[in-house]
Amino acid sequence: AFLQAVLADESFIAGDVSTSFIDEHPELITTRVSKDRGTKLLTWLADVTVNQPHGEGLGLVRPSEKLPEVDLNAQPTPGSRERLAQLGPEGFARSLREQTALAITDTSFRDAHQSLLATRVRTKDLVDVLPAVSRLTPELLSLEAWGGATYDVALRFIGEDPWERLGQMRQALPNITIQMLLRGRNTVGYTPYPTEVTDAFVDEASAVGVDIFRIFDALNNVDQMRPAIDAVRQNGRSVAEVGMCYSGNLLDPAENLYTLDYYLRLAEEVVEAGAHIIAIKDMAGLLRAEAAYTLVSALRERFDQPVHLHTHDTAGGQLATLLAASRAGVDAVDAAAAPLSGTTSQPSLSALVAALEHTPRDSGITLDNVFALEPYFEAVRALYGPFESGLPAPTGRVYHHEIPGGQLSNLRQQAIALGLADRFEAIEDWYAAANRILGRPTKVTPSSKVVGDLALQMAAADVDPDDFEQHPEKYDIPDSVIGFMAGELGDPPGGWPEPFRTKILAGRHRTLTQEELSDTQRDTLSQQGRDRQVLLNHLLFPGPAKECEAVREQFGDVSVLDTRDYLYGLRVGEEIVVDVEPGVSLYVELEAMSDTDERGMRTVMASLNGQMRPVVVPDRS
Ligand code: 3PY
Ligand code: ZN
Numbered sequence: 014a015f016l017q018a019v020l021a022d023e024s025f026i027a028g029d030v031s032t033s034f035i036d037e038h039p040e041l042i043t044t045r046v047s048k049d050r051g052t053k054l055l056t057w058l059a060d061v062t063v064n065q066p067h068g069e070g071l072g073l074v075r076p077s078e079k080l081p082e083v084d085l086n087a088q089p090t091p092g093s094r095e096r097l098a099q100l101g102p103e104g105f106a107r108s109l110r111e112q113t114a115l116a117i118t119d120t121s122f123r124d125a126h127q128s129l130l131a132t133r134v135r136t137k138d139l140v141d142v143l144p145a146v147s148r149l150t151p152e153l154l155s156l157e158a159w160g161g162a163t164y165d166v167a168l169r170f171i172g173e174d175p176w177e178r179l180g181q182m183r184q185a186l187p188n189i190t191i192q193m194l195l196r197g198r199n200t201v202g203y204t205p206y207p208t209e210v211t212d213a214f215v216d217e218a219s220a221v222g223v224d225i226f227r228i229f230d231a232l233n234n235v236d237q238m239r240p241a242i243d244a245v246r247q248n249g250r251s252v253a254e255v256g257m258c259y260s261g262n263l264l265d266p267a268e269n270l271y272t273l274d275y276y277l278r279l280a281e282e283v284v285e286a287g288a289h290i291i292a293i294k295d296m297a298g299l300l301r302a303e304a305a306y307t308l309v310s311a312l313r314e315r316f317d318q319p320v321h322l323h324t325h326d327t328a329g330g331q332l333a334t335l336l337a338a339s340r341a342g343v344d345a346v347d348a349a350a351a352p353l354s355g356t357t358s359q360p361s362l363s364a365l366v367a368a369l370e371h372t373p374r375d376s377g378i379t380l381d382n383v384f385a386l387e388p389y390f391e392a393v394r395a396l397y398g399p400f401e402s403g404l405p406a407p408t409g410r411v412y413h414h415e416i417p418g419g420q421l422s423n424l425r426q427q428a429i430a431l432g433l434a435d436r437f438e439a440i441e442d443w444y445a446a447a448n449r450i451l452g453r454p455t456k457v458t459p460s461s462k463v464v465g466d467l468a469l470q471m472a473a474a475d476v477d478p479d480d481f482e483q484h485p486e487k488y489d490i491p492d493s494v495i496g497f498m499a500g501e502l503g504d505p506p507g508g509w510p511e512p513f514r515t516k517i518l519a520g521r522h523r524t525l526t527q528e529e530l531s532d533t534q535r536d537t538l539s540q541q542g543r544d545r546q547v548l549l550n551h552l553l554f555p556g557p558a559k560e561c562e563a564v565r566e567q568f569g570d571v572s573v574l575d576t577r578d579y580l581y582g583l584r585v586g587e588e589i590v591v592d593v594e595p596g597v598s599l600y601v602e603l604e605a606m607s608d609t610d611e612r613g614m615r616t617v618m619a620s621l622n623g624q625m626r627p628v629v630v631p632d633r634s
Contacts, residue, residue: 051599051621052628053569054591059617059628062582062603067399070581076138076396077575079388081145089147092188093154097224102252106289109154109344110319115374116345117366118192118321119150120359121390122158122182125349128325128357128418131400131426132166135579136178136572138393142386143185149382153189154345155225158182159218160193162419162458164201168550169557172564173572176221176546183222190224192254196458197230197238202553203459204501208240209530213538214549215244219251220541227323229256229294231460234503235282242287254321255288258455259295260415264304270453270507276308277315284316290345291318295334296417296457298325298357302337309341319344325357325418329407332360332368339374351384352391356404357418363387396576402426414441415448420461424469431473444468446478451497452510459493460502466491485516495521583619 097105109116126134139158146156159179167173182191198205200214215226226245230237238255245253257279261271280291291312293300300308305322312320322338324331324347335346347359354361366378402422416424428440447467454460470491471481481488496502498509498517530538537548550558564571571579573593583589583603591599600622607616609632617628 050569050593051601052626053567054571054574054593054599055601055619055621055626056628056630057568057571057574058578058583058601059619060582060630061578061580062617063606063615063630063632064634065582067580070396070577073396073577073581074392075575075577076389076392077141079392080142081149081385081389083145083148085144085148087148089188090151092147092151093190094186094188094224097190097250097252101249102246102289105252106319109290110317112344113373114152114377115339115343115369116154116321117152117362117376117378118155118157118323118345118347119146119153119349119362120157120323120347121350121353121362122156123161123163123194124157124323124347124419125353125358126397127162128359128422129353129402130394130397131402131422132162132419133170133397133400134393135171135576136167136173136181137574138396138576139178140181140185142389143182145386145389147186147188149385150378151188152377155190155192156182156186157192157194157227157347159191159223160195160201160227162201165554165557168554168561171572172561172568174546174550174561176217176543176550177572179218179222190252191222192225192227193218193223195226195228195241197228197241199459200241200553203462205237205527206552207527207530209535209538210549210552211240212244212247213545214553215241215251216248217541217545217549219245219248221546223251225252225254225290227254227256227292227294227321229258229292229457230503231258231455231457232503232505233258233279233455235279235286237503239286246287252289253287254290254292255283255286256292256294256323257283258457259293259300260297260453260455262299262301262304262412263308264301271455273307273311275506277311280312280316284318288318290321291316292321292323294457295322295324296419296461297411297415298327298331298418299412299415300324300331300334302330302333305334305338305343306341309338309343313342321345321347323347324359326355326360327357327407327411327418327421328409329355332364335360335365336368339369350390351387352394356407357402357421393576396580399580410438410441414445415456416441416444416465417457417461419458420456420465424465427465427469428472431469433472440468440472443472443478447471450478450482450510450513451494452505452507454497454505454507460497460505463491463493463497463502466493470494482513485513486519490517 100108122139126132164175167175198211200206200211228238228241242253245251257276261268263273283291309320320343322343324334348362348365349359351361351363363383366376366380366383369376370380403425404422425437428434428437433440444464447464451464456464471478498514537544573591578589585603588600588602593599602620604618604620609615613632614629615632619626
């Protein structure tokens, strides 16, 4: 009866339905809401509660309940951040090279969830644990916490502004450096941007919170990285870590491209371009233990810069690689919290810290403190279950197809979409064939996408790769492949595959038009602050930036919601507390839900700070 009364209520009936936004965003709900923040958030919660896009989320624990007990009144021990401020980037790199302890970067905040959970981990889950991390593991070299796909995904899928994420992480982590992954001239996108954009992006990222920039180019072309390296070096306070993407197996006598010599020559260019730190970026997890020993020994013998090793544990053996590199003198390595480690992610931080304990290269990190943080990350992983990549165990097939960690999980999802879920090994074979046909380029965003696009195209049409290579003119060719062959990503390390390239490009002309920046845009890019951040969002990801703003307009700042509520909605009788800002909380309780009416709508009765608020949402479930 109460529901009936509410349904008849004037104000409820007046809540008309806006359509234009919904036409573009059918995934979003249609009720027009009052402008107040609580009602907007309630609208999001009501929609998720009715439609359960990710299921009920039964039995899931809030990660905040799993935070270790830490005295938050105690100041965190000074760490790498203070060291960088004191020594400057050159001195910081020198001290890294001189220290005996193996330095460790924790990737749980970026690459680990990019590689396991489709980059979906939200700001709240990243920030809430940082006060504990800063006090329990202050010996970490850095937290890799920004860049790569996180920028795009925050705007596109999470309704979050990446700059706000960075600022919040910075505030919560005063003593450990924050590291980001920068795709050279592509910054955090998929195509090259003008130098002004790179400069502004790096300057803004550094001002808001990034200390160490790991820069790479998908084809190991140092010229493509130079603007980013220059931009990082320019401000005098940031560290330029320059990556060499690793492919093949340098110990294999049959390897004629990605040899030790190749990497030493590349390292020379990287150092000459101004790298403070040399990174080995093993994005697919191909670097075997003994090869790591050989490569790291040679790099440290020839160069003064510290060497930082990044790998993915796809085949399951990469702890051995980290330890072999450690014996060869590698200065720093990457690992992830155990619950977010393994397979397409990095090796386990606990296993690494334990392996080094009481050895000359003891990391200095307290093992008990590392595993004290694990229940939190375990709860986070469970919460994001719907975004799991579906790789249940290590796979040795990576040595054959060389698919990078992040892409392997993506491709599995794409295979499902193509109806080839039960033939993933065939997709892997097509990927390996595409790799060979395209001349064995290094494969990492965005060159990995080119190879993946070709593989999926051949898979969808069930093409014989040899016939494709001989007669590409007979087949549809993905745009990205034509662009790649036209040199849009630069020259690949092994040169161009001929006559394949000539056949592909015959009769096709592509002219890349790059939009000119306006004077106003240039002006905005020259000054640090919110306007510049918003402009960068729109320059890098025009569509997603608009979508994110539309989500904000309709639902408010959803980043304040707990992930369990954000993804799975409310349960009848349960009260949740939403801290919208320090000192301001909303108390929300779901009282009842109506059945679906003849218009396909359901009314969610919830109380907001004790007041009943009916919200009507379309039932799409
Ligand atoms: C990215 O570019 O996002 C990567 O993680 C590359 O390895
Ligand atoms: Zn990686």
